[in-house]
Amino acid sequence: MQLDIPFQLENFIGGRFKKPISNDFLPNINPASGEQYGEIPNSNKKDIEEAVVAAKKAFPDWSTTSTEKRFKVLNKIAELIEVNLDILALAETNDNGKPLWLSKEVDIPRASSNFRFFATAAMQFASESHSNENNIINYTLRQPIGIVGCISPWNLPLYLFTWKIAPALAAGNCVIAKPSEVTPVSAYLLAKICKEAGLPDGVLNIVHGEGQTCGEAIVKHPAIKAISFTGSTRAGEKIASIAAPMFKKLSLELGGKNPTVIFADCDWDKMMFNTIRSSFGNQGQICLCGSRILIEASVYEKFKNEFVERAKKLTIGDPLHESSKQGAIVSKVHFEKIMNCIEIAKKEGGNILIGGKAFRPSGRCEKGFFIEPTIIENLGPLCKTNTEEIFGPVVTLQPFHSLEEAIELSNASDYGLAASIWTKDISTATMLASTIESGIVWINCWLQRDLRTPFGGIKNSGVGREGGWEAMRFFTEAKNVSIQY
Ligand code: NAD
Numbered sequence: 001m002q003l004d005i006p007f008q009l010e011n012f013i014g015g016r017f018k019k020p021i022s023n024d025f026l027p028n029i030n031p032a033s034g035e036q037y038g039e040i041p042n043s044n045k046k047d048i049e050e051a052v053v054a055a056k057k058a059f060p061d062w063s064t065t066s067t068e069k070r071f072k073v074l075n076k077i078a079e080l081i082e083v084n085l086d087i088l089a090l091a092e093t094n095d096n097g098k099p100l101w102l103s104k105e106v107d108i109p110r111a112s113s114n115f116r117f118f119a120t121a122a123m124q125f126a127s128e129s130h131s132n133e134n135n136i137i138n139y140t141l142r143q144p145i146g147i148v149g150c151i152s153p154w155n156l157p158l159y160l161f162t163w164k165i166a167p168a169l170a171a172g173n174c175v176i177a178k179p180s181e182v183t184p185v186s187a188y189l190l191a192k193i194c195k196e197a198g199l200p201d202g203v204l205n206i207v208h209g210e211g212q213t214c215g216e217a218i219v220k221h222p223a224i225k226a227i228s229f230t231g232s233t234r235a236g237e238k239i240a241s242i243a244a245p246m247f248k249k250l251s252l253e254l255g256g257k258n259p260t261v262i263f264a265d266c267d268w269d270k271m272m273f274n275t276i277r278s279s280f281g282n283q284g285q286i287c288l289c290g291s292r293i294l295i296e297a298s299v300y301e302k303f304k305n306e307f308v309e310r311a312k313k314l315t316i317g318d319p320l321h322e323s324s325k326q327g328a329i330v331s332k333v334h335f336e337k338i339m340n341c342i343e344i345a346k347k348e349g350g351n352i353l354i355g356g357k358a359f360r361p362s363g364r365c366e367k368g369f370f371i372e373p374t375i376i377e378n379l380g381p382l383c384k385t386n387t388e389e390i391f392g393p394v395v396t397l398q399p400f401h402s403l404e405e406a407i408e409l410s411n412a413s414d415y416g417l418a419a420s421i422w423t424k425d426i427s428t429a430t431m432l433a434s435t436i437e438s439g440i441v442w443i444n445c446w447l448q449r450d451l452r453t454p455f456g457g458i459k460n461s462g463v464g465r466e467g468g469w470e471a472m473r474f475f476t477e478a479k480n481v482s483i484q485y
Pocket of ligand 1: 178212216219231254286287389
């Protein structure tokens with residue numbers, strides 16, 4: 001199999017690579033160089049209609065394919081992702097701006113794990129049976145929904161795209177999937193891998209394009225019965241407003257403004273190492289990054305000084321260089337949004353301890369979109385900087401004087417995705433874990449992921465859970481059958 005990347009990408013519909021019906025394309029920009037290096041289909045509802053026709057044709061066979069066969073195909077996809085790790089990682093870095101070592105260590109291996117994990121889930125998924133005193137046995141069928149839509153963002157492109165597609169396919173559905181228009185290449189390559197792995201034509205259809213045209217066409221199509229979406233709260237709200245009155249199943253994984261809560265008694269070095277990661281990993285563009293750092297007042301100055309010193313050492317530069325700890329921001333639009341947020345923080349009275357500026361590497365990346373890791377203090381919990389998602393290498397520091405204040409500050413957000421807590425006192429940690437309003441809590445760690453656990457947020461961070469059986473349940477309909485004997 002040749003994984004070439006043409007200048008002009010194509011949609012993957014019914015097992016064939018095709019131009020969009022409009023023959024209209026969007027530019028694809030490398031954010032590290034600022035230069036266009038490709039074009040992607042600017043698809044619309046006509047392309048989605050074609051994908052739906054292909055998926056309808058494929059569904060009867062795929063939904064009745066044995067689970068062992070499904071396992072084999074999905075497992076083969078996992079293997080081919082592994083075999084092609086270098087090509088996929090480079091594609092991800094050129095599209096997204098993240099360091100190449102990060103694409104190799106995290107993004108692409110995780111995409112493979114997603115397929116392997118849900119390949120085995122297809123074999124092991126089971127449903128319940130209930131018997132009662134009236135000589136009734138109930139058994140629950142878990143049937144594939146039919147055609148489902150999967151829409152994903154740009155921050156972890158193949159990682160999150162496959163996190164949706166793999167369980168949808170494992171459960172026997174046919175899929176219409178749209179990657180972010182900002183990072184389309186790894187999804188294009190995945191189509192080639194799926195074909196090579198023997199996934200039947202029409203089972204997975206990958207259509208490229210913008211959110212408001214191509215994405216909304218997926219959400220609006222009456223034959224697409226469930227939507228699994230990861231992205232901004234703003235887009236999630238729009239999608240819910242379209243899909244809910246159509247009674248579609250909805251899984252929404254949205255934005256966050258996560259607290260990192262640090263107590264004086266924590267394992268200091270471990271906390272420091274992980275707080276640098278949770279603040280600036282992937283240039284702060286991970287929905288699980290901790291952007292509000294809350295520090296026990298007695299160690300506030302100590303933390304501040306050491307944290308600033310460590311952040312200064314994060315080398316920013318060409319994502320292709322092994323030494324670059326910080327790569328480029330994903331796009332010019334997002335770069336400008338983050339810089340605007342920093343200006344707002346200044347106007348709100350924030351004291352910029354480090355960063356706050358764009359960074360210009362020399363050579364190949366001189367026109368790229370880079371921002372220095374930025375640490376801000378002196379802002380209260382209710383200002384814009386501390387309530388709105390920035391989604392970049394920008395964090396704030398706030399001191400707390402009591403456990404009550406730590407809880408109050410943690411929950412002073414409309415979001416509720418994740419939190420991390422650093423203390424050796426297990427009573428404090430578990431009490432906080434149950435009180436903080438979020439779907440995920442880490443105690444003395446960050447971004448430890450076990451694919452069997454429920455993943456998702458509360459409040460404005462979303463509806464529903466992904467991961468493990470939660471995902472298999474989402475992508476199936478439960479039908480109860482009662483027998484009297
Ligand atoms: P986005 O909402 O702009 O776009 C996400 C995807 O949705 C893209 O494919 C886009 O084309 C599509 N889209 C946009 N508007 C749409 C519409 N009206 N109808 C249908 N599709 C539409 O988000 P983004 O900028 O790509 O990603 C960043 C956001 O994603 C951040 O808010 C981040 O917190 C969030 N995120 C959340 C999680 C999570 O698991 N909760 C994970 C990663 C990213």
